[in-house]
Amino acid sequence: MHRADRHPSRRAFLDVTGATVAAGLLAGCSWDSAGPGRSGPSAAAGDTPDPERAAAAESESVPATGRHQAGVTLPRSAQRNLLAVVADLGTGVAPGPLLAELGETIRALTAGSDPRLLGLSPGDLTVTVGVGPRLVRAAGASLPGSSPSGASLPGATPSGASLPGADDLPRFSRERIASRARGGDLLIQICAGDALVVPVVAAALLDQAGDRVRERWRQSGRRGTNVPVAEGRTAPRNLLGFIDGIVGPHTTAEQERDLWLAGPPAVAGGTLAVLRRMELDLKRFAALSVAEQEAVFGRRRSSGVPLSGGAVASGPELGAKTPDGRYLVPVDAHVRRAHPTVVGVGLMLRRSYSTDEPAPGLLFISFQNDLRTFTATLTRMDTSDALLPFTTTTASATFLILPGFDRQRPLGSTLFG
Numbered sequence: 001m002h003r004a005d006r007h008p009s010r011r012a013f014l015d016v017t018g019a020t021v022a023a024g025l026l027a028g029c030s031w032d033s034a035g036p037g038r039s040g041p042s043a044a045a046g047d048t049p050d051p052e053r054a055a056a057a058e059s060e061s062v063p064a065t066g067r068h069q070a071g072v073t074l075p076r077s078a079q080r081n082l083l084a085v086v087a088d089l090g091t092g093v094a095p096g097p098l099l100a101e102l103g104e105t106i107r108a109l110t111a112g113s114d115p116r117l118l119g120l121s122p123g124d125l126t127v128t129v130g131v132g133p134r135l136v137r138a139a140g141a142s143l144p145g146s147s148p149s150g151a152s153l154p155g156a157t158p159s160g161a162s163l164p165g166a167d168d169l170p171r172f173s174r175e176r177i178a179s180r181a182r183g184g185d186l187l188i189q190i191c192a193g194d195a196l197v198v199p200v201v202a203a204a205l206l207d208q209a210g211d212r213v214r215e216r217w218r219q220s221g222r223r224g225t226n227v228p229v230a231e232g233r234t235a236p237r238n239l240l241g242f243i244d245g246i247v248g249p250h251t252t253a254e255q256e257r258d259l260w261l262a263g264p265p266a267v268a269g270g271t272l273a274v275l276r277r278m279e280l281d282l283k284r285f286a287a288l289s290v291a292e293q294e295a296v297f298g299r300r301r302s303s304g305v306p307l308s309g310g311a312v313a314s315g316p317e318l319g320a321k322t323p324d325g326r327y328l329v330p331v332d333a334h335v336r337r338a339h340p341t342v343v344g345v346g347l348m349l350r351r352s353y354s355t356d357e358p359a360p361g362l363l364f365i366s367f368q369n370d371l372r373t374f375t376a377t378l379t380r381m382d383t384s385d386a387l388l389p390f391t392t393t394t395a396s397a398t399f400l401i402l403p404g405f406d407r408q409r410p411l412g413s414t415l416f417g
Contacts, residue, residue, distance in 0.1 A: 062126050064110040065406040067269045071128035071191055072349070072367050072401065073255065077234055079124055079191040082221045082353045083198045084275060084363060085206070086184035086397055087213040095135055096416035098212055099402070102129060102188075103411025105208045109201055116204035123193050125201060129411060130187035130273050130399030136165040139415045143266060164261050165272055165400025167371055173382050174392055181217045181395035187273065189365075195222075217395055219277055221353025221363045229304060230313035238362060239354050240285055240390070242297050243304035246313060247340075249347040258346035261369050261403075266415045269403035274374045276364040277355070277395035285390050296386040298333030306335065318342070330386070337385040338377050345373040358394075371398060 062070045089095060106127045108114035131139075140163040168183060190201050198220070206213070226234035227243050230250075238244040249258040256262075261270045285293065294300055298307050298316060306316035308328040316335050320328045329336050340347055348366040355361050366374055381388055405411040 060124065061110065061122065062124055064106050064127070066404045068260065068271075068404045069128050069401060070110075071126035071189055072271060072351070073259070074126070075124055077226055078223055078236075078351050079126070079193045080223050081192055081195045081198050082223075082363070083190045083202050083218060084221075084365075085188045085190075085202060085215060085218045086186070086275070086395075087188070087209075087215045088185045089135070090212050090214060093212045094416075095131065095139070096412055098209060099129065099131075099412030099416060100410035101208055102205060103405050105205060106411070109204060114204060116200070116207065117197075118200055120194065120197050120200055122197060122201075125190070125192045125197055127201065127205070128187075128189040128191075128401060130189075130401040131165070131412070131415075132183060132185045132187070132397065132399055133166050133168045134183075135185050136163050136400050136415075139163075139266070140166060143415075163264070163400075164267050164270075164369070164371075165398070167398075169274065169371075169396055169398045170375060172378055172393070174388055175396065176392055176394055177396055178394075181277070182397065184216045184397050184399075186213060187275070187397070187399040187401075189273075219355060219363050219395065220357070221355050223353055227304070230311075233313070235304075238352075239280055239282060239360060240293070240297075241301055242293075242299060243312070245350045245352065246304060247315070247347065248349045254347060255349075258373070259349055259367055259369055267400060267403060268414075271367045271369055271401045272371050273399045273401050274364070274366045274368075274371075275395070275397050275399075276393050277361065278364060279359040279361040279392045279394060281390045281392075282360055295330050295333060296390075298329045298335035307333070315339075315341075332384045332386040334381075334385055334387040337381045337383075340373075340377070343377050343380050345376050346370060348373050348377070361391075361394075367401065374398075 060075075062075050064070055068074075089098070105114065106129075109117060109127065110122050110125050112122050188202070188205055190198050190205075192198050192201070202218075206215070223236045226236050229235045229243065229246050233250060235243050235245045249255045259271055261267050261272070285296075288296070290301055294307060299305060300307065304312040306314065306329060308317040308320040310317070316329045316339070318327070318329055318336055318339065322328060336342065346368065348368040350364070350366050352365045353363045355363055368374060400415075402412050403414055405413070
């Protein structure tokens, strides 16, 4: 495994474990405490058990196999700790065998049978793998039914250029992104309730990949305590103090409509991920009054209720006005500018994490079955969104999250054979 950047410092390692990561942020991998799942390694005599770690170790395991990969909608409440690793494949490396190996390694790690776990219980560990636009285009060009030019033959599978996941993200305003932090061939998203499990699993997966991949960038994150927003549904606060990730495709029908790819067969059961690492100007935002902060978001900071009233999970009434004719939800409020009905797109599932390295901020992660859901939303926000001036994006990428897998159908086999 090649590393593109400098060797991590001791502080950076602690950051990866989650020991120094700031609390809170939108919705990401999930953390459900649990019942009779696997128990962690027994404590040595005289050791004092860590309650948070013990709860994570005892949490119910999340199946790695199935129609969809874990770590998107399962577990339902995202785990507290995340590490996203973005890498490129080496020249001439075949994606198919690499992905199949990673899938087998994921099965062993989540089952607790891989010795590289070093005795740790995987608990609620999930690993989610995606491939970047370059690999999608190359795979699509070689699918049955594609012509040598890459165009699709009548009634055949779409060409690589038209497969979901083949498009790169455009550039937007308020970006300060180094070349190595834009794009990438491979995403490995690791989530777990136990912070120690995350870097150990990352090391095992990168060991399995070996010199076939070269790391571009990585980001660790942590989520704070979840706040109830609807019956059976929670969302965390972000570093700006607001409940985030409230709106999304939460029902099965909404997920089939807006989240999961229905086809073509090579990608059915997958989804499209967008990752954006953003620095947040906490000092300038904190200088605002609470009322001014609420006007930026369009929601009450304490409760998450829209400024137009109603319940936390209810959509804002964008037409509601004060007696003197002013909109209750300001025209540049985030909930108005990013509202899917106004933008004309479907719902995106946000599972994001707070960061404190390399700067306090957010690793924004969204899943959707149409990249335009994200790009059209951010394009509209770019024109006038009161939240954007407090953000600077320092990394950006999109990936096709591969369909689920099992023993008979290796990870990536529907697309890469």
